[in-house]
Amino acid sequence: MSGESAAPAAARRAAAAPGAASATELLAVENLRVDFHSGGRHVRAVDGLNYAVRRGQTVAMIGESGCGKTVSSRALMGLLPRTARVTGSIRFEGRELVGLAEKRLRAFRGAEISMVFQDPTRSLNPTMRVGDQIVEAVRAHSQIPRASARQRALDLMRLVRLPAAAERFEQYPHQLSGGMRQRVMIAIAISGEPKLLIADEATTALDVTTQAQIMELLKDLQRRLGMTLIMISHDLGLAATFADEVLVMYAGRAVERAPTRKLFEQVRMPYTKALIDSIPRLDDPPHMELNVVPGQAPNLAALPPGCPFAPRCPRASEECREREPPFSEQEPDHAWACWHPYGPKDDLR
Amino acid sequence: MSADAPLLEVKDLVQEFTVRDSSGAHKLTVHAVSGVSFVLEAGEALGIVGETGSGKSTLARAILQAPRPKSGDVLLRGQNLGALRGRTLAEARRNIQMVFQDPYGSLDPTWRVSQIVEEPLVAFRVGDREQRRRRVAEVLELAGLDPARHARRRPRELSGGQAQRVAIARALALDPALIICDEAVSSLDVLIRAQVLNLFERLRSELKLSYLFIAHDLSLVKHVSDRVAVMYLGKLCEIGPASALYERPQHPYTVALLASIPSPDPRAAPTQLEATVHGEPASPIDPPSGCRFRTRCPRAQERCAAEEPQLRMLGPDQYAACHFPVSEPAPAQAAQ
Amino acid sequence: MAAQPSSGGVAGAIALPLSEQSVAPGGRLRRTLKISIPAGMLLVIFFLCFLGPYIFAVPAPTYTNILDANEGLFSAHHLLGTDQVGYDILSRIFYGGRASLEVALAVNGIGMVVGGLFGMLAGYIGGLRDAVMMRLIDVLIAFPGIVLAIAIAERLGPSEFHVILALTVFSVPAFARLSRAATLRVREETFIVAARLSGTRRHRVLLRHILPNILPQLITFNLLGMGIVVVLEGALSFLNLGIPSPQPSWGNMIANGQTVLTAEPRLVIVPSIALFVTVLSLNLLGDGLREHWSSR
Numbered sequence: 007m008s009g010e011s012a013a014p015a016a017a018r019r020a021a022a023a024p025g026a027a028s029a030t031e032l033l034a035v036e037n038l039r040v041d042f043h044s045g046g047r048h049v050r051a052v053d054g055l056n057y058a059v060r061r062g063q064t065v066a067m068i069g070e071s072g073c074g075k076t077v078s079s080r081a082l083m084g085l086l087p088r089t090a091r092v093t094g095s096i097r098f099e100g101r102e103l104v105g106l107a108e109k110r111l112r113a114f115r116g117a118e119i120s121m122v123f124q125d126p127t128r129s130l131n132p133t134m135r136v137g138d139q140i141v142e143a144v145r146a147h148s149q150i151p152r153a154s155a156r157q158r159a160l161d162l163m164r165l166v167r168l169p170a171a172a173e174r175f176e177q178y179p180h181q182l183s184g185g186m187r188q189r190v191m192i193a194i195a196i197s198g199e200p201k202l203l204i205a206d207e208a209t210t211a212l213d214v215t216t217q218a219q220i221m222e223l224l225k226d227l228q229r230r231l232g233m234t235l236i237m238i239s240h241d242l243g244l245a246a247t248f249a250d251e252v253l254v255m256y257a258g259r260a261v262e263r264a265p266t267r268k269l270f271e272q273v274r275m276p277y278t279k280a281l282i283d284s285i286p287r288l289d290d291p292p293h294m295e296l297n298v299v300p301g302q303a304p305n306l307a308a309l310p311p312g313c314p315f316a317p318r319c320p321r322a323s324e325e326c327r328e329r330e331p332p333f334s335e336q337e338p339d340h341a342w343a344c345w346h347p348y349g350p351k352d353d354l355r
Numbered sequence: 356m357s358a359d360a361p362l363l364e365v366k367d368l369v370q371e372f373t374v375r376d377s378s379g380a381h382k383l384t385v386h387a388v389s390g391v392s393f394v395l396e397a398g399e400a401l402g403i404v405g406e407t408g409s410g411k412s413t414l415a416r417a418i419l420q421a422p423r424p425k426s427g428d429v430l431l432r433g434q435n436l437g438a439l440r441g442r443t444l445a446e447a448r449r450n451i452q453m454v455f456q457d458p459y460g461s462l463d464p465t466w467r468v469s470q471i472v473e474e475p476l477v478a479f480r481v482g483d484r485e486q487r488r489r490r491v492a493e494v495l496e497l498a499g500l501d502p503a504r505h506a507r508r509r510p511r512e513l514s515g516g517q518a519q520r521v522a523i524a525r526a527l528a529l530d531p532a533l534i535i536c537d538e539a540v541s542s543l544d545v546l547i548r549a550q551v552l553n554l555f556e557r558l559r560s561e562l563k564l565s566y567l568f569i570a571h572d573l574s575l576v577k578h579v580s581d582r583v584a585v586m587y588l589g590k591l592c593e594i595g596p597a598s599a600l601y602e603r604p605q606h607p608y609t610v611a612l613l614a615s616i617p618s619p620d621p622r623a624a625p626t627q628l629e630a631t632v633h634g635e636p637a638s639p640i641d642p643p644s645g646c647r648f649r650t651r652c653p654r655a656q657e658r659c660a661a662e663e664p665q666l667r668m669l670g671p672d673q674y675a676a677c678h679f680p681v682s683e684p685a686p687a688q689a690a691q
Numbered sequence: 692m693a694a695q696p697s698s699g700g701v702a703g704a705i706a707l708p709l710s711e712q713s714v715a716p717g718g719r720l721r722r723t724l725k726i727s728i729p730a731g732m733l734l735v736i737f738f739l740c741f742l743g744p745y746i747f748a749v750p751a752p753t754y755t756n757i758l759d760a761n762e763g764l765f766s767a768h769h770l771l772g773t774d775q776v777g778y779d780i781l782s783r784i785f786y787g788g789r790a791s792l793e794v795a796l797a798v799n800g801i802g803m804v805v806g807g808l809f810g811m812l813a814g815y816i817g818g819l820r821d822a823v824m825m826r827l828i829d830v831l832i833a834f835p836g837i838v839l840a841i842a843i844a845e846r847l848g849p850s851e852f853h854v855i856l857a858l859t860v861f862s863v864p865a866f867a868r869l870s871r872a873a874t875l876r877v878r879e880e881t882f883i884v885a886a887r888l889s890g891t892r893r894h895r896v897l898l899r900h901i902l903p904n905i906l907p908q909l910i911t912f913n914l915l916g917m918g919i920v921v922v923l924e925g926a927l928s929f930l931n932l933g934i935p936s937p938q939p940s941w942g943n944m945i946a947n948g949q950t951v952l953t954a955e956p957r958l959v960i961v962p963s964i965a966l967f968v969t970v971l972s973l974n975l976l977g978d979g980l981r982e983h984w985s986s987r
Contacts, residue, residue: 448888
């Protein structure tokens, strides 16, 4: 691949910003709460989220729809609608993002924190050539002349492994396949050389083979550009293959966090176990019944007291229905929120 | 209608569409399904897997004659559906029902659950009002829904999983022999997906149903299928017993699909995907000559461009359409 | 059925969480108010126009006593005064409103039923028959609107019935177009396919599936259209091609009043306010209903 100067970028990252909480900690989220007040309805989409991401890590935020993973990532970028109220703390390289004015946030977006969304069809302008859209992104972050911006856009296209970059430059989004459009989105997202890239269900809408290719691309880019990656997904299998650490969310709160391998080998929280169990494994015998939990996702507008997973949990007790378990690190590097977690002696089958 | 004919027999099914190109000036032909044949016995579940452009959903619609395929035969219990018209077709077709991908989209938002489930019974004038009401309650329970709580609801008051169960109940109403599930769990959350997959399994064994289970992911059809077929660009690449296909895939595309599934076992080494498939899916408008997969296949040779491979037996009841299947020694040099 | 789209892959597997779905600004109370207030206004207007004369003792709209001419507002027997000929304004407002509203209801009613069904049929059947049907509609639309209305009114002579006829030439094609577009959209929905696969016959699909799903749009269009028709009727009457004198309509009241506009502006202002309030209420109600239905 030509052009991409990985060395200076990585060097920049090595020199941590002054005032950072720790040289290795890029992002620290503390007690994040997002409330939506709309037409008399009040929904707490995120309820007290705590996590930190180290430089160069890949963290997966896993959960089903409505768990708050997308809302919390939008909060990071300041992309929530006006009906949302964000409290708590989001510190990026030591700088507080919550409450920051839109103008200041814009300086972060694209240049420091960038995002790739699920549906490239809706994120790309259908009336603009893809090359021009990348150029636009490039020029948003640096005042370089058009000719250099075009060259940089072509370099980016090659970096994201778009075949025949020069031809594709002139094409419109509808002329590209879904996988190619997503690569364009990634090119736009990394054009500002962000330190943190958030992939919000970036591969959900793609074919399996394309999904695998895009994930490999993201990992490759991460290594080359020294980026930190947060991947948001409902697919635990994806997290298992590509993430260093997994954070599982349910009903707006974190319920388990651990390095990937530890999470799978020593799962504690029953919801995480349910997620793991629900993945059909290729080496299972055919017609095997999957281990399922009953019920459906909770209604965020009407959560029962206690642990939000209690209505569906096979291990729920009265205590679970009355008091909400705190999310805390109970084993080295392994945090969870549960009154009756699975222990090392439990048979996890 | 013969008694020992297979439940469903599809012979050389071809389906094509005309679309306009991006300038609007020329008409192009989309070769959605190009000669697919298979047999489904009663009580059997066949999984059909393919990515975008594979033609799997078009195949399902063509089997149902909605719209009719361009050529080829569809025999339901020996009866050729292509030769039937109007009410006779409708009568024959009541034995095949379909569950769609979008749980809400397949339910009329202005109707109530009980009306939705009752619709097939009304259309075929089954029983009187009371009998229909009882049958509706029966199938709702079979699908895991409490009739008392849900019968009067409208689709927007249901969760995704509940809506899909209503669709399943509707499909069961006429006691069909075959249910086609067109990506029926793809839009559901993972935990609900597992519930519904279990439901499909349970219904299969309790009611002796047959399935055509269409999905884009090999892992999704694993639990429900006896046999699995893999499609690419309108053609069948491989078809065989489920366990054999997963353990000893023959066609390079099957290998690629298996390799793309992210394994939930973090100890497994990350698969080298580049070795199994490269490039972008080709277009069904202008499919490659010879073997349609050759433009992405790491094993492609000159022969693959010149001669289209036919399905041949490579294992007990396992067929693949490939000149250089994975079980045979690798060709000398990839011709790319 | 259409082939799989060749872009993108499997449609999004994750629904937007509740908090991300767009909710109309305001909320349930505001939405209800947006419907109930204009609806209430319209009820009052209808009540006054059709029942008003029996509640307020007013002379007949065409009764005139030259001695009573040119009375101002709030005079002894005439709440809104009289005009230069001696007609009681209040009475003419009531009866004029009745005429205007009758025209609006009739025109839009016929439009929605005839045009709506026509368009729905064309949209569902498709193909050559659809094309032929819509070309017939195009013929009607192609005529320059107001000219056609004028021509009809002139040919047939002014009367309420002829006004309704002339304006129906507008509303039927408009409803047909809308109904066809809505039908085309609904026709592609999966539940229509599911209904056909369940064995439901085409006429039942049309009546029980397509129609209920396009009805909200037709009704909204109806309400918004009523405002337009009221104004059009006013225009026709202003040109003396509508409701003939001495029968009142808000339009011809404005027409008659404009000759003495500087001397007695009241004669123009009062019917204009009536027209304005009615059309505004119709539009607000149409908007409110549209918002309510699309947010479900």
